[in-house]
Amino acid sequence: MKGLKTIFICSNCSYHSPKWMGKCPSCNKWNTFVEDVISTSSDQPEPKRKSMLSGVPGENHAISYNDLEIPDYIRSGTGLAELDRVLGGGLVHGSVVLISGEPGIGKSTLLMQISECLGESRKVLYISGEESGGQLKLRAKRLGVSGKNLYVLTETNLESILKEADKIKPDIMIVDSIQTIYDDMIKSAPGSIAQVRESALTLINRAKTDGISMLLVGHVNKEGGIAGPKVLEHMVDAVLCFEGEKLQSYRIIRANKNRFGSTNEIGVFEMSDKGLVEIPNPSEMLLSGRPKNTPGNCAVCTIEGTRPIIAEIQALVSPTSFPAPRRTANGIDYNRLCLIIAVLEKRLGLKFYQNDVYMNVIGGLYLNEPASDAAIALALISSLTDKAVPDELIAIGELGLSGECRAVSNLEQRVKEAARLGFTKAVIPAKNIEKRNIDSNIELIPIHSIYEAIKVLVKADSE
Numbered sequence: 001m002k003g004l005k006t007i008f009i010c011s012n013c014s015y016h017s018p019k020w021m022g023k024c025p026s027c028n029k030w031n032t033f034v035e036d037v038i039s040t041s042s043d044q045p046e047p048k049r050k051s052m053l054s055g056v057p058g059e060n061h062a063i064s065y066n067d068l069e070i071p072d073y074i075r076s077g078t079g080l081a082e083l084d085r086v087l088g089g090g091l092v093h094g095s096v097v098l099i100s101g102e103p104g105i106g107k108s109t110l111l112m113q114i115s116e117c118l119g120e121s122r123k124v125l126y127i128s129g130e131e132s133g134g135q136l137k138l139r140a141k142r143l144g145v146s147g148k149n150l151y152v153l154t155e156t157n158l159e160s161i162l163k164e165a166d167k168i169k170p171d172i173m174i175v176d177s178i179q180t181i182y183d184d185m186i187k188s189a190p191g192s193i194a195q196v197r198e199s200a201l202t203l204i205n206r207a208k209t210d211g212i213s214m215l216l217v218g219h220v221n222k223e224g225g226i227a228g229p230k231v232l233e234h235m236v237d238a239v240l241c242f243e244g245e246k247l248q249s250y251r252i253i254r255a256n257k258n259r260f261g262s263t264n265e266i267g268v269f270e271m272s273d274k275g276l277v278e279i280p281n282p283s284e285m286l287l288s289g290r291p292k293n294t295p296g297n298c299a300v301c302t303i304e305g306t307r308p309i310i311a312e313i314q315a316l317v318s319p320t321s322f323p324a325p326r327r328t329a330n331g332i333d334y335n336r337l338c339l340i341i342a343v344l345e346k347r348l349g350l351k352f353y354q355n356d357v358y359m360n361v362i363g364g365l366y367l368n369e370p371a372s373d374a375a376i377a378l379a380l381i382s383s384l385t386d387k388a389v390p391d392e393l394i395a396i397g398e399l400g401l402s403g404e405c406r407a408v409s410n411l412e413q414r415v416k417e418a419a420r421l422g423f424t425k426a427v428i429p430a431k432n433i434e435k436r437n438i439d440s441n442i443e444l445i446p447i448h449s450i451y452e453a454i455k456v457l458v459k460a461d462s463e
Contacts, residue, residue, distance in 0.1 A: 088261015
């Protein structure tokens with residue numbers, strides 16, 4: 001078509017190229033170029049965009065650092081304490097939050113639920129580009145949403161959305177989803193890199209200049225990342241990821257980025273017929289189906305932000321007839337599992353090279369802190385020797401390559417959580433005992449290395 005030109009854009013860094021390339025010369029990523037169509041007509045001048053700070057097109061001046069004022073951000077509770085925890089205390093006035101997750105994970109359900117609480121004191125505009133008004137009404141009725149101060153707009157044209165926002169003047173805007181919004185000024189299809197980038201930038205400008213709290217829903221690609229340009233995650237204030245297996249009822253929401261709070265907090269929900277139900281005590285949920293007196297099972301207390309969570313680690317070590325044994329890790333880093341197996345083989349002489357090893361963390365949690373090393377090692381040794389770890393014992397500690405057990409942080413908080421849930425013994429690093437006294441009714445078993453940990457297992461088996 002006349003006035004249109006085909007180019008290729010890197011989905012990671014937005015680098016432009018007239019032809020497709022396997023490797024991006026800007027960010028050195030492979031297979032990131034996608035085809036896009038742009039307009040080459042120069043009849044219409046490019047519109048000036050408003051500055052996010054001044055609100056005036058093209059006008060923003062430098063000021064002295066001493067003249068800067070600390071903004072008094074106002075937070076609004078969403079009605080879900082677990083979501084408020086992840087956001088850092090609530091939804092910040094004038095912030096832009098991007099929520100991503102697999103199809104059917106519950107993103108629209110979550111946004112419809114928080115609309116009920118936010119609508120009690122503020123005006124909410126729900127923009128749906130994927131569902132009709134009748135479908136939204138049906139979901140709201142099922143969730144028990146009254147719809148107070150809630151306005152629904154089924155539109156995908158960006159200009160029409162902004163006109164309606166000017167008319168309603170909402171305090172909160174929900175866009176479901178950003179991949180369905182398109183701008184008439186861009187001659188590419190909705191969902192393309194150019195459309196997602198420009199539509200998101202226009203909406204973010206509106207949120208900053210008018211003080212609107214905005215929630216954007218983002219699709220994910222087959223690799224699990226957010227669809228569209230990587231710059232989309234840089235433009236927003238917070239990126240929340242909704243995780244969980246669709247065949248299971250539990251959902252976890254965590255922040256990959258948060259300008260107004262911590263990125264270590266997680267929120268745990270359970271999907272029911274009435275929507276998402278908060279789980280204020282995830283430890284009891286994760287340990288509810290734990291088997292008793294079973295080899296290959298050990299508990300560990302991990303810290304997610306400010307919250308201690310006790311997780312269950314399961315290991316299965318079985319003989320293999322193949323020359324290369326299999327290693328499978330679910331919930332922990334695969335390389336970390338191989339490292340711990342290597343330490344046990346070298347320092348204790350255990351023959352894992354003759355066995356397949358399967359490791360799993362119950363409940364969909366992902367343990368990425370080293371404090372879970374001791375529990376992983378005990379679970380592996382227990383499954384290999386077929387000797388059960390005592391049900392009342394919990395293991396906390398980081399292992400080094402020499403087999404030493406290193407100190408961990410927040411040990412007092414971990415031990416108190418274990419005692420609250422009925423554990424009576426805790427294997428902890430000896431360095432933590434030397435540093436401070438831990439006031440708890442639980443029996444503390446300090447160890448200097450993995451050698452002493454296996455002695456605890458042998459002693460418990462003899463008893």
